[in-house]
Amino acid sequence: MFRLKANKTSLYKLVGTYEALPPMRRVTITKAPRTPDWWLKWTDADGLLCVAFFSTCMGKPLLSIEKKEFGGPQVSRVVHDLDTKDLLERGMVEEFTTAAERRRAERGGQPVARCKFCGQEIDWITSMEGKQVPVDPDPVFVIEDGGPEEFLDDMGATITGRQARPEEESRDLPVAFVLHRRTCPWADKPTQRRVERGGSYGGLLPAT
Numbered sequence: 001m002f003r004l005k006a007n008k009t010s011l012y013k014l015v016g017t018y019e020a021l022p023p024m025r026r027v028t029i030t031k032a033p034r035t036p037d038w039w040l041k042w043t044d045a046d047g048l049l050c051v052a053f054f055s056t057c058m059g060k061p062l063l064s065i066e067k068k069e070f071g072g073p074q075v076s077r078v079v080h081d082l083d084t085k086d087l088l089e090r091g092m093v094e095e096f097t098t099a100a101e102r103r104r105a106e107r108g109g110q111p112v113a114r115c116k117f118c119g120q121e122i123d124w125i126t127s128m129e130g131k132q133v134p135v136d137p138d139p140v141f142v143i144e145d146g147g148p149e150e151f152l153d154d155m156g157a158t159i160t161g162r163q164a165r166p167e168e169e170s171r172d173l174p175v176a177f178v179l180h181r182r183t184c185p186w187a188d189k190p191t192q193r194r195v196e197r198g199g200s201y202g203g204l205l206p207a208t
């Protein structure tokens with residue numbers, strides 16, 4: 001899992017690989033509050049107002065650059081797909097490892113656990129009550145108190161809220177796992193049909 005952690009200098013250098021920028025002191029660099037998003041504003045040699053926007057969309061880092069005349073129509077808008085490896089080398093992205101990811105790495109070549117009903121990869125977390133709960137393996141950021149959904153953190157504690165949208169993701173938010181019964185397409189099906197489908201995925205039962 002990756003998080004953006006840009007700063008003014010690294011952003012200026014990144015945008016400078018796409019655009020001829022004026023000196024850094026003539027570029028306005030702004031961070032959006034409570035998100036990992038940033039804006040850069042400058043005026044180019046043709047007198048166009050330029051705005052670069054650095055953010056993530058669906059977990060992918062993007063850089064969009066817009067140019068317009070002052071008070072006039074938009075002249076151009078270009079969206080650059082950024083390479084995560086390049087951003088890592090620039091120190092603009094940090095990788096963080098969750099306990100579930102460590103467990104998966106430690107498991108090495110062993111087969112992953114799969115839901116008996118839908119076949120999707122799952123992880124097991126022991127809840128505070130001592131119950132084994134199947135969860136989706138990729139953790140998400142949670143807005144606490146933002147909704148009624150329950151998530152489990154990697155210690156098995158319940159967090160109530162809703163999953164953060166990509167533009168809301170922030171390193172300050174808690175990271176937790178979605179209960180697989182919420183995403184399993186078979187979770188609400190009658191028992192009869194689930195039993196028919198079961199058997200080929202290693203005999204794991206989702207908690208219902």
Ligand SMILES: [Zn+2]
Pocket residue numbers: 115116117118119120180183184185186206
């Ligand atoms: Zn399932």
